[in-house]
Amino acid sequence: MDGSTARADARMISVFILTHNEALDIAACIESALLSDDVIVVDSFSSDRTVEIAQRYPVRVVQHAFESHGQQRTWMLEQIAAKHDWAYILEADERMTPALFEECLAAAQSAQHIGYYVAERVIFMNRWIRRSTQYPRYQLRLLKLGCVWFEDYGHAEREVVSGTTGFLQQTYPHYTCSKGLSRWLAKHNRYSTDEAKETLQQLRHGQVRWRDLFSRSEIERRRALKDLSLRLPCRPLLRWGYMYFLLGGCWDGRAGFTWCTLQAFYEYMIVLKVWELKQQEKGAIAPEKPAQRIAAKH
Secondary structure (H helix, E strand, C coil): HHHHHHHHHHHEEEEEEECCCCCCCHHHHHHHHCCCEEEEEEEEECCCCHHHHHCCCCCCCEEECCCCCCHHHHHHHHHCCCCEEEEEEEEECCCCHHHHHHHHHHHHHHHCEEEEEEEEEEEECCCCCCCCCCCCCEEEEEEEECCEEEEEECEEEEEECCCCCEEEEEEEEEEECHHHHHHHHHHHHHHHHHHHHHHHHHHCCCCCHHHHHHHCCHHHHHHHHHHCCCCCCCHHHHHHHHHHHHHHHHHHHHHHHHHHHHHHHHHHHHHHHHHHHHHHHCCCCCCCCCCHHHHCCC
């Protein structure tokens, strides 16, 4: 691809970057995304220097109050006027790579599908955690605007598509602990609350799609496995053993051991919060009041 073709192609894809208090990551993320001529930072009213840093670059900064991951993405795709028909979604602790961007351009030109999944490479303790992160784990990141929306699922989101989807070969690095372990723990404490609510909902009204456990689609298998795991006893311990031994986290060294342990701890927080929600419903535990939550933050 020569220089003139690359510049012309760059006008085919807009890049959205979702942020909230990402001062440590936002500069490197934006710099990786400037392969596109239309980079849009969608900020959830950060209280740090995220917006100030972002405004140093030739990007647009739009602020919108965060309600949930699914709603934020859907609002962004529907309400922000992007320059192009195709968009790529980045998180601040992720990076675009030249090889991935070139493959995105080719996919957008072919328009064979309306959305494309991309696999992440989790970087933790300065090491790619290849095995215990279930690599390749795919996220829908490249999409044609007007054809993809998102709905909430636990702390994250699930895509709703009006057309077929495909998979890209290139991957993106995800520096999942780039802001330190304290920030990681605080974030997953919040995530576990949403996951507990979703777990309770799934246990009562959902079901395991047994056939999907053997699907050829990695996305369907992963979702079915998660729904099954919600119903298993000793989930934290089972998750640790599954990640460390069956997936091969033991071969990822100290970083792999730490990663598996943190994920098991996260699972245990979810289990405890499910128990707490059930106790609140019975009246055995009073729900936490807003004033208590505010005091806890300070």
